[in-house]
Amino acid sequence: MEYPFSKIEPKWQKIWREKGIFHPEDFPSQPKYYVLSMFPYPSGILHCGHVSNYAISDAIARLKMMDGYAVLQPMGFDSFGMPAENYAIEHNSHPRITTEENIQAMHRQFDSLGFGLDWEREISTCRPDYYVWGQYLFKKLYEKxxxxxxxxxxxxxxxxxxxxxxxxxxxxxxxxxxxxxxxxxxxxxxxRITAYAEELLDFSKVIDWPERVITMQKNWIGKSEGTLIDFPLEDGTDSIQVFTTRPDTVYGVTFMALPPEHPLVQKWLKEEPENRALKEFCERVINEDKISREAVDTIKEGMFSGRYCLNPLNGEKIQIWVTNYVVMDYGTGAVMAVPAHDERDFEFARKYGIPIKLVIQNPERTLNLETMENAYIEPGIMVNSAPFDGMYSEEAKIAISKFLEEKGYGKITSAYRLRDW
Structure with missing residues (x-):
């Protein structure tokens, strides 16, 4: 027996609309349940991918209705963006025309699918009655x-x-x-999302959050305690500021690692247009995937900039390298590279013949640069670090940070992986 959907479904869909079956009251006596799916882009019509998503939401909504809930399942259109504009351009029309046409077409498709949607609460992001509130909120945020x-x-x-x-x-x-x-x-x-980093890390008022979710949020925000240190350029024209959680290794810095996006690198490229090798290297690295650049197994690459900065504690000249393994998305976008005590820096220094300086010995005092095959990253005893020699490295972190702050070379602070968006 065939199912005559073209006769049965329109009949009941009409009854649902007339009786407002899917339009709950604002303050119902039943328990409330809210089902919200991602709004579609009206840059065309609905396809099978849309149907599979909305069918799942609709099944949940109908189950809850049968369980006695007042269910709100609204629908809207994410219509104020590039997809809608590009669609209009492709069809040689104005976005206002094609967007509204597509919205009406999607309306008909949703109706024919029989989804239990509350169309009286429809929104469309390209209509003034919606975006006026976005403008209002933006203005308030700007004022603050x-x-x-x-x-x-x-x-x-x-x-x-x-x-x-x-x-x-x-x-x-x-x-x-x-x-x-x-x-x-x-x-x-x-x-300025970072203004709320500490509030986002305060879970004292959070009720019934799973521990794994709290851990995820902590990792996402990524708070680190450390020190900002200024390394003046050798020519005195500027300085490079770094954030480090390892101030105990500052005497072991043998090169500065900057990403191609760093403002100083971009400034130097403009000042030296003839430096084609560096320009081509920067252009290539900038267009590489950021996640891959930060991956542990990424092949480390770099070019010496021909410039130097100075270690603020002992005045030693430090080579400035432009590298592919540093990005602008954390700290200041510059890394004070300590090859003896950081695996990435160790690998890079070995590859390019950059000096390696040991400033933390293991408790057994057996480390030797000539035989080291990996960076030493554990706590230990300070060496080659002037007045801090012999101090335990964890104590030296505090002592060196305070010394830098007293001398005006640095500042004890916090940094976050969270960035403004």
Whole structure:
């Protein structure tokens, strides 16, 4: 027996609409249940991927209705962005026209699918009655100093003419059009999320959060206690500020590692347009995947900038290298490299013949640079560190940090992996 869906379904869908079956009261007497799915982009029509997602949500909503809940399952359209604009351009039309046409087409599709949606609470992000509140909130945040503009490197799709989140870059290409993604520096608006880092780490008022979720949030925020240290450039024109959790190793710094995106590197490239080798290296590294650059097994690469900075504690000249394994997304974007006591720095220094200086001995005092095959990263006894020699390294962290602060060379502070967005 065939199921005559074209006759049966429209009949009941009409009854559902007329009786407002899926439109709950604002303050119902029954227990309430809210089902919210991600709104679709109206840059076309619904496809099977949409159907599979919304069918799951609808099944949950209907089950809860049968269990006696007042269920709210609204729908809306994420219609104020590049997908809708690009669709209009492709069809030689105005976004206002194609977007509304697509919204109406999706309406008909949703109705024919029979989903239990509350259309009286529909929103569309491109309509003034919605985005006026976004503008209102933005203005309030701006007035409070929680929104600001600055230059930043972003994933850029030249075809879509838009910035992409890291999650939208798939194998180096745009998730929508598969065009190669490059890095582009441009001014952006940022929300000062880092102003709330400590509040986000305060779980005293959190009720019934699983420990794994709390751990995930702590790791996501990534708070580190450490010291900001200024390394003046040899020519006196500027300085490089680093954040380190290992101030006990500052006497062992033998090179400074900067990412190609660092403002000083970009400044030097403009001052020396003839340095094509460095320019090409920077362009290549900038367009590499950031996650891969930070991976432990990434092949470390770099170029000597031809410049030096000075160790603020002993005045030693330190080579400045531009590398692929440092990124701007943590701390200050500069790393004081201590090859004897950091695995990445050790590997890099061995590869490029950069000096290695031991400043922490193991308790047995058996470490020898000539026989070391790996960096020594455990606590130990301070050596080659002037007045701090013989001190236990954990004690030296505090002592050196205080000394740097007293001399005006540094500041004890905290850094977060969390960034403003």
């Amino acid at each position: 100093g929680l929104v600001y503009r600055k230059k930043s490197w972003q994933n850029w799709c030249a075809n879509c003419q838009t910035i992409l989140a890291n999650e939208q870059v798939v194998n180096g290409t745009c998730w929508r059009c598969h065009n190669p993604v490059t890095q582009k520096e441009q001014e952006q608006w940022f929300f």
